[in-house]
Amino acid sequence: MNSSPLYKQIAKKLKKEILEGSITSGDAIPSENKLAESYNVSRVTIRQAIDLLVSQELLEKVQGSGTYVKEKKIEHDIFRLQGFTEEMSMLNKKTINKILSYEMKVPTNSIMDILGLEEGDQTFYISRLRYVDDVPLVLENTYMPVKLFPDLSYDVMQASKYKFIEKNKNWKIKQSFQEIIPIIPDETITSLLNLKEAIPILKVKLWSTLQTGEVFEYSELFFKSDEYKFKIVANR
CATH class of the missing domain: 1.10.10.10 (Winged helix-like DNA-binding domain superfamily/Winged helix DNA-binding domain)
Structure with a gap:
């Protein structure tokens, strides 16, 4: 019984x-x-x-x-350095990058400091809405130094920038530094991520370096937290 x-x-x-x-x-x-x-x-x-x-x-x-x-959340291993396209491919997910903005910009002083730029240096600014299985999951705003990537193109950013760096440029990516902040999104982000309401989401600030120590990107990412979660494994 x-x-x-x-x-x-x-x-x-x-x-x-x-x-x-x-x-x-x-x-x-x-x-x-x-x-x-x-x-x-x-x-x-x-x-x-x-x-x-x-x-x-x-x-x-x-x-x-x-x-x-409940929809199963996609897990991101925060201790594993990999590109978004690469990560989703390993999960057998279909990704699409919709480019919202692609232009040259003079960065702010804080971004210049992060990227190690000098007065007058420009960056490519790329804003991408990243879809997984046709669902908008991440808004990514990225700055990349023009002097490092004079050959960067719109087509490259529709695919994987990490693949471009490692396969086309033949450069080694060393590490990424990340800050994770919970925020309430504004109306633009709420609309782009198709949120039902302005629920808390995760904002990630990150900058990544090459094996040479050069910082090659500064990005701000906004993750749809009801479908994406961060996994952290702590060892003692």
Whole structure:
């Protein structure tokens, strides 16, 4: 005899359906009334089962709409230096880079300091909206020194800049320095990332160096935090 509470038994059955793919990510589950009828239990029991799966991040409630199977977040290993396209390719994800801006700019003093530039040096400024499986996931604003990349092109930035650096330039990328800040996005970012509301997102400031020690990029990235999470492994 199963001594587990009834709501936990129902939650276990629903969880099995989700993990086996009978109910897929993004799908709405049946209403509480239908589930109560199906399992021949009260709505209170169904609500307890649903709340348990919400706490386990398998389901999410959308006010005025229903309860849905939560989309699985893409995990980013913060300790692994790899390009976005490379990372998504390893996860068998399709990526598209939509270029919002591609121009030469005189950088601000703070960006000049980060990139080690002198007065009068210019940068390429590229703003890209990065899609994964046709969903806008990351807004990336990047500055790259013109003197390092006189051959940088629009086509290159529609693909992978890291691949261009390592394969075409034959340069070795050494490391990346990152600062992660939670922010409330403005209206522009909320619209570009198709956010339902101005929910907190993750802003990442990063600068990357070549094996020579030269800083070759400064980027500010805005991650859609309801579909992307950062993974950190700490060893003792």
